Amino acid sequence: MAEKKARIAVLVSGGGTNLQALIDAQHSGIIKSGEIALVISNKEGAYALERAAKAAIKTAVVLKKSYSDALGFEEAIKALLKENEIDVIVLAGFMSILSESFTSAYPERIINVHPSLIPSFCGAGFYGLRVHEAALAYGVKVTGATVHFVNEIPDGGKIIMQKAVAIEEGDTPEILQRRVMEEAEWIILPESCEKVCASIIK
Ligand code: GAR
Secondary structure (H helix, E strand, O other), X not given: OOOOOEEEEEEEOOOOHHHHHHHHHHHHOOOOOEEEEEEEEOOOOOHHHHHHHHOOOOEEEOOHHHOOOHHHHHHHHHHHHHHOOOOEEEEOOOOXXXXXXXXXXXXXXXXXXXXXXXXXXXXXXXXXXHHHHHHHHHOOOEEEEEEEEOOOOOOOOOEEEEEXXXXXXXXXXXXXXXXXXXXXXXXXXXXXXXXXXXXXXX
């Protein structure tokens, strides 16, 4: 009998390099306790959707503007998660903050990757390049990435893994973003995902 695997949904909004890292980790066996069963984007035409399609992963697009309020948008996502029997939800560059009614429905089942060492440069308003702009403006010499469980506090849930990355002379937000992805995010997101899936199927 095939081994049981946790079913993973990845929520995306953009380029999807973290989604790609998860797909690659599944192929290489770093993720062995879970399988990516669904990719949901809240943006039409997100390149992440193409990455999913290339890997033959089912996709769905859920747009906020199709619903009268945030609750309707989140209920539509929840319905997809239920229909697809999802166990673990990975936020991989998903640029929408989920409400408490959503996060409390999946305690310690939603994980997020954030491009700084939490508690620095995190919380509402800190996303994407803005995080790296803030780190450079402050003048810190070390930054990194964090994978954490998602609860009702933006970037406030229990930390699963962190990895530090050095800031170098002459860094721009774009250069730093790329280094943090390469040296931290694309490594600790798949590893954390495996850790959470393994603990669920045990
Ligand atoms: C990543 O750097 C991710 O950590 C960040 O957005 C980027 C998405 O890139 N997420 C946040 O800032 C969430 N607060 P990707 O679409 O190529 O994975």
